[in-house]
Amino acid sequence: MVQIPRTPASVPSPAPRAVPTSADVARLAGVSRATVSYVLNNASAVRISEPTRRRVREAAEELGYVPHAAARSLRAGHSRMVVMPAPTFPVGPLYHRFLGELQGALGRLDYTVVQYGTVGLPGDEAARVWAELRPVAVLVPGPGLGPQGVQVLKRSGARAVVTLGTEPVEGAHALLMDHEAVGDCAGRHLYDRGRRRIGVVVPREPGLGLFSAPRVRGVRRAVHDSDATVTELPLGYDERDAERLAARWDTLGLDAVFAYNDEYAMLLCRALQDAGVAVPGGTAVVGADDLMLGRLLRPRLSTVHIELPSARDLAELVDRAVRDPGAAPERHKVLGATLVHRESS
Amino acid sequence: MVQIPRTPASVPSPAPRAVPTSADVARLAGVSRATVSYVLNNASAVRISEPTRRRVREAAEELGYVPHAAARSLRAGHSRMVVMPAPTFPVGPLYHRFLGELQGALGRLDYTVVQYGTVGLPGDEAARVWAELRPVAVLVPGPGLGPQGVQVLKRSGARAVVTLGTEPVEGAHALLMDHEAVGDCAGRHLYDRGRRRIGVVVPREPGLGLFSAPRVRGVRRAVHDSDATVTELPLGYDERDAERLAARWDTLGLDAVFAYNDEYAMLLCRALQDAGVAVPGGTAVVGADDLMLGRLLRPRLSTVHIELPSARDLAELVDRAVRDPGAAPERHKVLGATLVHRESS
DNA sequence: TTGAAAGCGTTACCAT
DNA sequence: ATGGTAACGCTTTCAA
Numbered sequence: 140m141v142q143i144p145r146t147p148a149s150v151p152s153p154a155p156r157a158v159p160t161s162a163d164v165a166r167l168a169g170v171s172r173a174t175v176s177y178v179l180n181n182a183s184a185v186r187i188s189e190p191t192r193r194r195v196r197e198a199a200e201e202l203g204y205v206p207h208a209a210a211r212s213l214r215a216g217h218s219r220m221v222v223m224p225a226p227t228f229p230v231g232p233l234y235h236r237f238l239g240e241l242q243g244a245l246g247r248l249d250y251t252v253v254q255y256g257t258v259g260l261p262g263d264e265a266a267r268v269w270a271e272l273r274p275v276a277v278l279v280p281g282p283g284l285g286p287q288g289v290q291v292l293k294r295s296g297a298r299a300v301v302t303l304g305t306e307p308v309e310g311a312h313a314l315l316m317d318h319e320a321v322g323d324c325a326g327r328h329l330y331d332r333g334r335r336r337i338g339v340v341v342p343r344e345p346g347l348g349l350f351s352a353p354r355v356r357g358v359r360r361a362v363h364d365s366d367a368t369v370t371e372l373p374l375g376y377d378e379r380d381a382e383r384l385a386a387r388w389d390t391l392g393l394d395a396v397f398a399y400n401d402e403y404a405m406l407l408c409r410a411l412q413d414a415g416v417a418v419p420g421g422t423a424v425v426g427a428d429d430l431m432l433g434r435l436l437r438p439r440l441s442t443v444h445i446e447l448p449s450a451r452d453l454a455e456l457v458d459r460a461v462r463d464p465g466a467a468p469e470r471h472k473v474l475g476a477t478l479v480h481r482e483s484s
Numbered sequence: 485m486v487q488i489p490r491t492p493a494s495v496p497s498p499a500p501r502a503v504p505t506s507a508d509v510a511r512l513a514g515v516s517r518a519t520v521s522y523v524l525n526n527a528s529a530v531r532i533s534e535p536t537r538r539r540v541r542e543a544a545e546e547l548g549y550v551p552h553a554a555a556r557s558l559r560a561g562h563s564r565m566v567v568m569p570a571p572t573f574p575v576g577p578l579y580h581r582f583l584g585e586l587q588g589a590l591g592r593l594d595y596t597v598v599q600y601g602t603v604g605l606p607g608d609e610a611a612r613v614w615a616e617l618r619p620v621a622v623l624v625p626g627p628g629l630g631p632q633g634v635q636v637l638k639r640s641g642a643r644a645v646v647t648l649g650t651e652p653v654e655g656a657h658a659l660l661m662d663h664e665a666v667g668d669c670a671g672r673h674l675y676d677r678g679r680r681r682i683g684v685v686v687p688r689e690p691g692l693g694l695f696s697a698p699r700v701r702g703v704r705r706a707v708h709d710s711d712a713t714v715t716e717l718p719l720g721y722d723e724r725d726a727e728r729l730a731a732r733w734d735t736l737g738l739d740a741v742f743a744y745n746d747e748y749a750m751l752l753c754r755a756l757q758d759a760g761v762a763v764p765g766g767t768a769v770v771g772a773d774d775l776m777l778g779r780l781l782r783p784r785l786s787t788v789h790i791e792l793p794s795a796r797d798l799a800e801l802v803d804r805a806v807r808d809p810g811a812a813p814e815r816h817k818v819l820g821a822t823l824v825h826r827e828s829s
Numbered sequence: 830t831t832g833a834a835a836g837c838g839t840t841a842c843c844a845t
Numbered sequence: 846a847t848g849g850t851a852a853c854g855c856t857t858t859c860a861a
Contacts, residue, residue: 158618158641160838171848176840184841186846203639208616209554210838213853225587225599235580242570242601254570254599256587271553273503294548296503378779402777409780432747432777434723435754505854516832521856529857533830555854558837 159202168198175199179206212273217296221250221457222274224257224265226281228346231400233428233447238280240450248458250276263288270295276457279303279311282349286310299460301453305353307470312460314448316474318350322357324443324476325397325425326369332484334395334423335367340403343375351399354427358397372396374403381410388416394423395484401426401433401442408436408483423484438482446475504547513543520544524551557618562641566595566802567619569602569610571626573691576745578773582792583625589799595621608633615640621802624648624656627694631655644805646798650698652815657805659793661819663695667702669788669821670742670770671714677829679740679768680712685748688720696744699772703742717741719748726755733761739768740829746771746778746787753781753828768829783827791820 161179165172170191177185178195198204212218223238230238242252253272257265266288269277276299277292286309289300293310300311307313322339329337339358341351359369370393374384388411398404404426408418418424418438426433426442433440448471456469506524510517515536522530523540543549557563568583575583587597598617602610611633614622621644622637631654634645638655645656652658667684674682684703686696704714715738719729733756743749749771753763763769763783771778771787778785793816801814 158639161840162838172838173840173848173850174846177847180840182840188846191847203636205612205615205636205640207558207618207838209558209618210853211840213552213554213558213837213855214839214841216853225584230580232577235575239570243604246601252601254601256591256597256599259588267550270550273552273554291548291550294503295550376776378776405777405780431721431723432750435750437782506856507854517855518833518857519831522831525856527857531830536830552854555837556856558839558853559855559857561837 159204161204161206163202164195164198164204167202168194170195218273218275219250220272220274221245221252221276221278222255222269222272223252223278224255224269224280224283227257227259227283228281228349229344231402231428232430233445237447237450241278241453244450244454245457248454250454250457263291266291270297273297275299276301276461278457282306284308284311298464299457301457301460303453305349307468310468312456312468313470314453314456315470315472317472317476318353318474319357319360320474320476321427321443321445322354322359322397323361324357324478325354325427326358326361328441328478328480329395329397329423329425329484330362330365330367332395332423335365336370336393336395337362337367338370338372338391338393338396340372340374340396340398340407342399342403343373343380347399354397354399374399374407376403376406378406378410381406382413385410385414385416388414388422394421395425396422397425397427399427401428401430401440404440404442404483405433405436408440419482419484425478425484429479434481436483441481441484442479444477444479446477448473504549506549506551508547509540509543509549512547513539515540563618563620564595565617565619566590566597566621566623567600567614567617568597568623569600569614569625569628572602572604572628573626573694574689576747576773577775578790578792582795585795586623586798589795590802593799593803595799595802608636611636615642618642620644621646621806623802627651629653629656643809644802646802646805648798650694652813655813657801657813658815659798659801660815660817662817662821663698663819664702664705665819665821666772666788666790667699667704667742668706669702669823670699670772671703671706673786673823673825674740674742674768674770674829675707675710675712677740677768680710681715681738681740682707682712683715683717683736683738683741685717685719685741685743685752687744687748688718688725692744699742699744719744719752721748721751723751723755726751727758730755730759730761733759733767739766740770741767742770742772744772746773746775746785749785749787749828750778750781753785764827764829770823770829774824779826781828786826786829787824789822789824791822793818 161172161175165175175195178192245252262283270292273296277297278301280303289310292300302308302311303314339355398407408424416422426440429442429444433442506517506520510520520540523537590597607628615637618641622642623646625648634655637645647653647656648659684700743752753769761767771785774787774789778787
């Protein structure tokens with residue numbers, strides 16, 4: 140592609156044109172840098188004549204001037220950037236949608252959401268890197284941030300640190316996703332339907348232990364002090380592993396299984412049926428997440444519907460925390476779990 | 485939470501402690517700011533005595549000093565930030581994984597990937613906002629960036645602009661996802677299996693037209709100059725709409741359907757079966773994306789396996805472009821499409 | 830081996 | 846109504 144320089148034709152200028160600054164705009168418009176700033180930021184405190192405004196605007200347009208965010212926030216001493224590290228665990232469609240809505244909600248409150256792709260640094264190292272951006276708030280999904288990290292972030296000016304996970308972190312606001320409730324919900328349902336020997340699928344995939352462990356605990360809690368038993372069933376997300384598990388199903392002597400989520404449930408369901416295990420006749424199956432696809436299975440999949448926190452509420456929590464950084468960390472239980480009974484249980 | 489000031493006990497300091505700067509570190513260590521910079525950046529050009537180095541490091545540690553990225557890149561005149569706007573279309577698991585790998589690959593090349601959550605500005609407005617961050621490269625998935633936007637980005641110092649979509653954009657490197665090939669692959673397969681009246685599902689969901697339109701074109705191309713017909717079938721991603729479509733299936737007189745992707749395929753498959761249409765006996769069904777879950781359907785779903793570009797290759801393309809910004813825009817066709825024949829066709 | 834000073838692009842204060 | 850100037854935090858050249 141040929142470079143077409145806008146600089147006077149006499150100059151050869153093979154070097155790429157430098158990025159225009161507000162000084163360039165000022166020069167072209169014949170005013171001072173201050174005036175440029177006033178005009179472009181619609182400063183109401185000072186009155187600039189209309190012709191001047193036009194000249195400045197035209198000069199900015201002609202040069203293709205774009206303000207330099209770093210310089211601006213350096214000068215201002217603060218920014219409205221919210222850093223959200225990319226989750227380190229495989230994220231389902233539910234959660235994915237939630238993150239999208241959250242971005243939207245924060246955007247509407249005039250924050251700039253930046254999802255930071257942390258390569259794989261250990262928690263408190265990562266916090267340092269995020270802190271270098273001097274975000275006004277940090278929203279951390281999952282674990283990987285300790286009290287140390289929170290300190291680092293706050294010390295470097297973050298007015299709000301919010302974690303979204305299963306455990307609270309000292310010094311940070313916490314949205315606690317109560318995965319035990321999910322397991323409890325499933326366990327209670329299966330028990331009520333007369334099942335007593337309950338299997339619980341534990342995904343082999345790394346990173347999911349965070350969610351699966353509390354879900355297992357929830358099931359155990361649900362049938363605590365009863366005659367029911369709970370058996371953990373490691374399962375990788377692939378057909379062959381499901382087949383292997385189904386092949387030894389009889390030896391396990393289970394009459395129900397909570398399959399971690401709908402995807403694992405569908406996988407296992409199919410394998411069980413292929414192995415000649417009747418669902419729900421021989422074994423009841425319950426998933427979680429209430430995915431559309433679970434409804435398409437035969438039998439239709441019973442599932443734990445999970446209600447994630449409202450993106451708007453979370454955005455407002457962040458905003459509140461930013462406005463009043465001194466306030467005590469809030470702690471909210473989120474994740475409503477309700478059972479949707481269909482045909483597989 | 486009680487604020488515990490580290491400042492001398494005599495000072496009341498109810499105001500939050502200011503964020504430490506390199507000047508604070510210098511003062512505490514009893515050296516100049518220059519020395520601090522040298523030590524903390526391991527500058528090899530100058531030799532600093534070991535005791536001094538230690539004093540500086542300890543001072544930085546004690547104050548919890550974290551360098552200010554904005555100030556640094558302002559001074560340096562460039563950064564290694566790669567801005568990747570969040571896709572505006574609903575993104576499937578395939579694409580999601582790809583984006584994750586891409587982040588990793590770029591991170592390994594020492595770029596800092598920042599996924600920018602654009603609220604919903606029209607294309608070239610958005611480009612301005614991205615440009616304010618002065619990224620060294622911009623990676624735009626999907627449409628929403630015109631030649632204007634590319635100009636804005638380049639003028640503000642972006643050394644590489646890469647689009648990942650269906651159409652090339654003037655001035656930008658392009659990774660062209662050939663969705664026509666997906667449709668072509670499906671259409672050819674159905675034709676070869678003797679099907680002549682082919683339906684193509686077109687999702688009603690907004691934002692998906694970008695992919696569905698070329699896929700339809702691909703099917704048409706595959707059966708061009710033959711006796712086969714192609715019928716577009718609008719379908720929303722919900723059970724009732726699928727039911728409605730299935731109810732009038734007989735009147736459509738189709739013997740095959742390419743269902744846009746596996747999820748729509750599963751939805752439609754179930755609705756067809758419920759309506760008494762045999763699959764593949766009466767109607768053959770083909771999906772796309774080769775999801776695990778498609779394999780679990782009965783009959784197992786035939787599908788178009790889609791090969792996304794290698795994240796490493798793309799990262800290297802970006803790196804190459806950054807190193808040589810003057811080079812002509814590269815244009816690569818990506819997206820290998822191969823049919824996986826199972827039982828539904 | 831270390832320090833002083835300039836400058837990156839902005840904006841807010843204080844003159845004019 | 847407009848312009849000069851200083852300062853934000855950092856790196857780097859030059860001088861000691």
